Amino acid sequence: MNRNRVLVYGYGNPGRQDDGLGPACAERVDSERPPGVVTDSNYQLQVEDALAVSQCDTVIFVDASSTGVEPFSYTELEPSNETTFTTHAVSPSSVLALCRDMYGKSTRAYLLAIRGYGWEFGANLTPAAEKNLEEAHRFLKKKIHELTNAAPRRGPLRARNRSFATSLKIYC
Amino acid sequence: MGRKITIEPVTRVEGHGKVTILLDDSGNVSQSRFHIVEFRGFERFVQGRPYWEMPVLTQRLCGICPVSHHLAAAKATDVIVGAGTGEGLTPTGEKMRRLMHYGQMFQSHSLHFFHLASPDLLFGIDADPAIRNVIGVAMKHKDLAVQGVMMRKFGQEIIRATAGKKIHGTGAIPGGINKNLSLKERDEFLKGADPLNIDKMIQWAQAALDFFKGYHSKNRSMIDNFAVFPSNHLSLVRKDGGLDLYHGVLRAVSPEGKKILNDVDYQDYYNHIGEEVRNWSYMKFPYIKSLGKKNGWYTVGPLARLNTCDFIPTPLAQKEFETYKAYTGGKPNNSTMHMHWARLIETLHAAEMIRELLLDKDLQGTKLTAKGAKLREGVGLIEAPRGTLFHHYKINDQDQVIMANLIVSTTNNNEPMNQAVAYVAKSEFTGKPEITEGMMNSVEVAIRAYDPCLSCATHAIGSMPLEMALCGPDGKIIDVKRKQG
Numbered sequence: 025m026n027r028n029r030v031l032v033y034g035y036g037n038p039g040r041q042d043d044g045l046g047p048a049c050a051e052r053v054d055s056e057r058p059p060g061v062v063t064d065s066n067y068q069l070q071v072e073d074a075l076a077v078s079q080c081d082t083v084i085f086v087d088a089s090s091t092g093v094e095p096f097s098y099t100e101l102e103p104s105n106e107t108t109f110t111t112h113a114v115s116p117s118s119v120l121a122l123c124r125d126m127y128g129k130s131t132r133a134y135l136l137a138i139r140g141y142g143w144e145f146g147a148n149l150t151p152a153a154e155k156n157l158e159e160a161h162r163f164l165k166k167k168i169h170e171l172t173n174a175a176p177r178r179g180p181l182r183a184r185n186r187s188f189a190t191s192l193k194i195y196c
Numbered sequence: 197m198g199r200k201i202t203i204e205p206v207t208r209v210e211g212h213g214k215v216t217i218l219l220d221d222s223g224n225v226s227q228s229r230f231h232i233v234e235f236r237g238f239e240r241f242v243q244g245r246p247y248w249e250m251p252v253l254t255q256r257l258c259g260i261c262p263v264s265h266h267l268a269a270a271k272a273t274d275v276i277v278g279a280g281t282g283e284g285l286t287p288t289g290e291k292m293r294r295l296m297h298y299g300q301m302f303q304s305h306s307l308h309f310f311h312l313a314s315p316d317l318l319f320g321i322d323a324d325p326a327i328r329n330v331i332g333v334a335m336k337h338k339d340l341a342v343q344g345v346m347m348r349k350f351g352q353e354i355i356r357a358t359a360g361k362k363i364h365g366t367g368a369i370p371g372g373i374n375k376n377l378s379l380k381e382r383d384e385f386l387k388g389a390d391p392l393n394i395d396k397m398i399q400w401a402q403a404a405l406d407f408f409k410g411y412h413s414k415n416r417s418m419i420d421n422f423a424v425f426p427s428n429h430l431s432l433v434r435k436d437g438g439l440d441l442y443h444g445v446l447r448a449v450s451p452e453g454k455k456i457l458n459d460v461d462y463q464d465y466y467n468h469i470g471e472e473v474r475n476w477s478y479m480k481f482p483y484i485k486s487l488g489k490k491n492g493w494y495t496v497g498p499l500a501r502l503n504t505c506d507f508i509p510t511p512l513a514q515k516e517f518e519t520y521k522a523y524t525g526g527k528p529n530n531s532t533m534h535m536h537w538a539r540l541i542e543t544l545h546a547a548e549m550i551r552e553l554l555l556d557k558d559l560q561g562t563k564l565t566a567k568g569a570k571l572r573e574g575v576g577l578i579e580a581p582r583g584t585l586f587h588h589y590k591i592n593d594q595d596q597v598i599m600a601n602l603i604v605s606t607t608n609n610n611e612p613m614n615q616a617v618a619y620v621a622k623s624e625f626t627g628k629p630e631i632t633e634g635m636m637n638s639v640e641v642a643i644r645a646y647d648p649c650l651s652c653a654t655h656a657i658g659s660m661p662l663e664m665a666l667c668g669p670d671g672k673i674i675d676v677k678r679k680q681g
Contacts, residue, residue: 072349
């Protein structure tokens with residue numbers, strides 16, 4: 025059976041308490057090794073991630089959020105050309121725009137933003153963030169199952185060129 | 197009426213920075229300051245932890261150059277385990293670390309040039325910020341953008357093969373390394389499918405230099421005259437005076453090229469380098485003690501390294517170095533925008549070093565660590581992409597860290613960045629009735645040349661607004677502009 029190729033990409037600094045929620049979530053997914061899914065993680069997103077994103081059908085970025093919805097939000101993303109304030113780190117929407125402009129690919133993308141509370145030096149998540157991670161992970165497993173069992177897109181995936189738009193479908 | 201202009205934070209610079217420019221009643225710049233919010237708490241955080249954790253723990257400082265912290269901490273702990281001060285490692289241990297370091301240098305410099313600096317060069321400082329960014333480069337100069345991505349990826353793969361993983365690599369340990377390079381890994385870098393092989397990387401590094409030199413030939417006035425000011429320069433150099441980014445002795449030269457620190461052992465850095473605290477910045481101001489606080493500040497990084505070294509020990513980079521040095525008649529180069537030129541020469545050198553190391557059979561050696569009589573104190577220095585990085589630890593009988601002092605590259609460049617901002621502020625803001633995007637970006641271009649990494653460890657969503665405030669002499673905001681990050 026042809027499955028959708030799904031990339032789960034957690035980003036954040038595991039040495040800064042809840043900033044490590046993204047990598048922690050990706051690690052959980054990786055330990056379960058669901059078919060059709062690859063995982064990656066890093067301190068932050070970078071320009072070269074556009075290449076990895078271009079090689080999958082769907083990408084789910086997982087990040088910590090300091091002000092977002094509790095316990096998490098799940099949002100569909102669109103490419104965005106808007107200026108970001110650092111390119112030592114780029115936003116998920118900018119990665120999608122780079123993917124579109126450099127590789128001519130339009131990968132379906134979502135952002136799972138898990139609410140965190142502590143950002144000091146330290147390797148452990150706060151108890152409240154740990155609880156949010158549990159719920160987000162449970163939700164993510166279901167989503168991955170749906171995505172990997174959906175029929176893959178046919179033909180080359182071309183850029184839809186919907187710049188400057190942001191996403192906004194929040195599922196919870 | 198006097199005015200105070202605040203730009204916060206600086207765009208495309210890591211972390212959180214703020215520029216304040218104070219105009220007097222006549223519209224002249226009376227003061228300019230570059231403030232940095234830096235997490236100084238890290239040195240206290242590591243106290244009480246076992247020393248052998250430092251190479252992994254200190255990577256948490258920074259998401260951009262964790263490898264530099266990993267290696268500087270490893271070098272300091274080498275001293276503690278009695279493996280010497282940079283020359284006591286096994287050949288495999290030292291060369292694997294060098295490979296990791298040159299991989300880091302290659303990918304970091306490539307990112308800076310292609311994705312941070314090139315938008316200013318390709319579109320101009322006055323261009324609309326909506327296109328003067330990395331995505332603008334991807335749209336209008338796709339080949340360059342793809343090249344930058346692949347060069348960065350190649351460097352990242354070198355790091356993965358030597359450090360073990362992308363986040364919190366564990367390759368370097370006190371006294372050596374925990375793995376060698378397999379023949380399979382080596383061959384992937386030497387003969388990988390186009391373009392991911394070292395020969396293509398060298399070719400692209402040369403092409404990037406040609407691109408810069410071509411731009412320079414058409415824009416000499418801007419490149420040569422933008423933020424030029426005399427500075428001392430400091431870096432490690434090899435004992436014979438050659439460029440060495442991993443290990444060496446500490447050398448500093450004056451703006452005219454006179455040696456101030458003449459190849460001293462960095463284990464005694466604290467006898468030569470002081471750190472001044474100023475009440476308006478979280479970040480310290482390092483200085484060379486023999487020159488005092490006022491005159492002892494210095495520049496680190498690519499420009500400084502090519503000012504302190506006598507030659508580059510790889511042939512292609514040496515040839516470029518000769519052209520570069522001839523441009524200033526052999527004297528130290530004090531042009532801020534020439535930092536990009538120096539950085540690209542180092543990128544080529546890093547690629548050449550990677551090839552040289554990959555061909556060295558010591559990388560497949562099995563003696564990975566060395567140790568000797570234990571010491572209670574160690575200093576590790578390395579030339580990180582942005583400049584000299586100092587790690588200094590003292591431990592107790594229980595092997596716990598009781599003192600840590602870190603001077604990061606951006607701290608070393610604190611005063612030069614302030615000097616560069618002052619230079620641009622005076623030339624761009626004096627007598628101007630309003631602040632244009634071009635004026636704002638001129639300040640940012642000056643700062644970006646140093647590629648500062650301010651404090652990037654936490655990036656949680658929604659934490660990076662850009663704010664520019666115009667204030668009167670009483671501090672009251674007259675106007676404020678904000679963009680969300």
